[in-house]
Amino acid sequence: xxxxxxxxxxxxxxxxxxxxxxxxxxxxxxxxxxxxxxxxxxxxxxxxxxxxxxxxxxxxxxxxxxxxxxxxxxxxxxxxxxxxxxxxxxxxxxxxxxxxxxxxxxxxxxxxxxxxxxxxxxxxxxxxxxxxxxxxxxxxxxxxxxxxxxxxxxxxxxxxxxxxxxxxxxxxxxxxxxxxxxxxxxxxxxxxxxxxxxxxxxxxxxxxxxxxxxxxxxxxxxxxxxxxxxxxxxxx
Numbered sequence: 001x002x003x004x005x006x007x008x009x010x011x012x013x014x015x016x017x018x019x020x021x022x023x024x025x026x027x028x029x030x031x032x033x034x035x036x037x038x039x040x041x042x043x044x045x046x047x048x049x050x051x052x053x054x055x056x057x058x059x060x061x062x063x064x065x066x067x068x069x070x071x072x073x074x075x076x077x078x079x080x081x082x083x084x085x086x087x088x089x090x091x092x093x094x095x096x097x098x099x100x101x102x103x104x105x106x107x108x109x110x111x112x113x114x115x116x117x118x119x120x121x122x123x124x125x126x127x128x129x130x131x132x133x134x135x136x137x138x139x140x141x142x143x144x145x146x147x148x149x150x151x152x153x154x155x156x157x158x159x160x161x162x163x164x165x166x167x168x169x170x171x172x173x174x175x176x177x178x179x180x181x182x183x184x185x186x187x188x189x190x191x192x193x194x195x196x197x198x199x200x201x202x203x204x205x206x207x208x209x210x211x212x213x214x215x216x217x218x219x220x221x222x223x224x225x226x227x228x229x230x231x232x233x234x235x236x
Contacts, residue, residue, distance in 0.1 A: 010048075014079075021065075038108050039107045041184060055067050068080065090145075090149075101177070103176065103183035104176055105180070109190070112167060112190050116170065121139050122193060128193060131217055131225070132186065133164065137193070138167070141153045158176065162218065
C-alpha cells in the first residue's frame with residue numbers, strides 16, 4: 001500500500017522569521033504605507049530555498065505568525081493553510097535572481113505611487129536620498145499581477161543600480177534589502193523622500209546634488225553612520 005511521502009522538516013529559523021514578518025507588516029500600517037489589505041512583506045529563510053510571506057487578502061489586524069505562509073523559490077506553498085499573497089511570484093523571482101536580497105516589500109504608498117503613475121523617477125536631490133538610495137529612485141516597466149512579470153521588471157531595473165527601491169509604472173513601490181527590516185526601512189524612506197521632493201516641486205525646481213557628493217554621502221552612510229557595536233542595555 002502506497003503512502004504520501006513525509007515532507008522534510010522546515011529549518012528551525014522559520015518560527016522567529018514568521019514572527020518578524022508578521023510584526024513588520026504592522027510597520028507598514030504604522031507609517032501609513034498601506035490601506036485595507038494591500039501590500040506585503042517577505043523574508044528569505046537563511047540557508048534554505050524558502051521565504052515567508054503574508055497571506056492574500058487578510059486584514060492587517062488579523063495577521064499573526066501562524067497566518068504567515070512559507071513558500072519555495074518557485075512560489076509554491078510549503079507550509080501554511082491560507083493562500084499566499086498575490087505578489088508571491090514576484091517575490092520568488094527576486095529571490096531566485098538576486099541572492100543578496102533577504103527581504104522584499106511592496107506598498108502602494110501615496111506619494112511614491114504618484115511618481116510611478118507618471119512613469120517618472122524621483123531625482124536624488126536630498127542628502128537623505130543620497131544616504132539611503134545613492135541615486136534616483138528608478139521606474140520599472142508596467143506589468144500585470146499574476147505571474148513573475150513584475151519580478152522580472154524589478155530585477156531588470158535594480159540590477160546594477162544602487163537604489164533598493166523601484167517604482168513599478170502604474171502600480172506602486174517594491175523595495176529590497178539584505179533582510180526584511182531593511183526592505184521595510186527602504187519603503188518608509190521611499191515614501192518620505194517622494195513626498196518631500198513632490199512638495200519642493202510645487203515651489204520650483206529642486207537644486208541638484210553633484211554625483212561626487214551623492215557618492216560621498218552614500219559611502220559614509222553605508223560605512224560610518226550608526227553603531228558598530230552592541231548598544232548598552234536600556235535603563236530600567
